[in-house]
Amino acid sequence: MAEVEFTIDSATGELTMHVKGISGPGCTDIAKIASDLLGTPAHDWQTPEYYLRPQVRSQVRGKRTQ
Numbered sequence: 058m059a060e061v062e063f064t065i066d067s068a069t070g071e072l073t074m075h076v077k078g079i080s081g082p083g084c085t086d087i088a089k090i091a092s093d094l095l096g097t098p099a100h101d102w103q104t105p106e107y108y109l110r111p112q113v114r115s116q117v118r119g120k121r122t123q
Contacts, residue, residue, distance in 0.1 A: 080109040
């Protein structure tokens with residue numbers, strides 16, 4: 058399940074946001090939505106989860122002849 062964790066420093070107003078539970082660049086879409094609602098974070102970086110790619114298995118089935 059996707060989760061967005063954010064903190065706002067009460068002294069500086071600096072926003073820090075962390076998207077959890079989404080592998081690959083899909084987290085960028087979630088981060089954009091959160092940024093539209095909360096404002097732009099002070100820094101932008103990708104966690105190791107960002108570089109994980111979903112694994113897709115290809116399945117080839119032969120044609121049956123009777």
